[in-house]
Amino acid sequence: MNKTDMEFFETYKRLDRLCSDVFGLRNGGVTRYIDELKAIGYGCTEDCKILKRLRHIRNQMAHDEGTFDYQVCDRDDIIWLNAFYNRIMKRTDPLAVHYRAGRKAQNTVRNNVHHSVQHNSSRHRKNRKANVIFNIIFFLIIIACACCIYFFEFN
Template sequence: MSFIESYKHLDKICGEMFETQYGVSAYIEEMLNNPHGSYLVRGWENDLKQLKHYRWIRNQIVHEPDCYEETMCEAGDDEWLDDFYERIINQTDPLAMYFQATKPHPVAKSAQNHEPARLQYTYSKQPSQPKHKSKKVVRWIVFSIIVAIVLLYLVLKYFIN
């Protein structure tokens, strides 16, 4: 496959995973939203760097005049994309490895009731609203604490004088 064909193939599966038209970009965004991935998954930073680089190459070829696959790509670029596609299929890609490393482990049951746990592989959707709401809640809590401290100071000052 050519670079563009390999990229489109990878972009399609990433888009299906995240239910978006921005396949590789959604995958990159998900990696950026999990900053601890580099501590838990070997090769995380390198894969992220490569994905960003190949997205940039694809954008140059598609959007810039006088940019062609033959001049922008190096030998093996399409093979890397194909290999990354296979890693997604085999659930050995960085996000799969991250979710496997961070998923809660089930508590062992008694021997007679023990059944093997079934693995389910899912990706989060883009972008998540709860982060925004939790920041707002934290701001209100901090504001309330500051108001309470100021009121306590004023009350104590009034009774001491």
């Protein structure tokens, strides 16, 4: 195994540990990350494709015979793994962005519902006032009519 392959292997393990920590697993963090991407419909994204390719390289290194005889990865793979690790740490990775967007949408819906409830409550109070005023006027008219009838019948 050459120096680049060893560095790749260590960098991949570092990313796998981070993903495992994020998902509360002992191992298999990158695989779980890929599964989560697929679950939210991001399975065909470039990030997912690269993660799958790099996971395959790592599995070749760990399980196949003779992979130490030739270079399996290149420097760009290590750079990508480090960049992806940093994206997860900064919460700019695809899953973090997806879930953050989902929470914003939920908050928007929650705020719209709250505003609608307040608006309906305000409208309800106005309608209630109008109903009370109408009932008072109607009651006064009934009393006035009753007084007129009483007055004209007995006079």
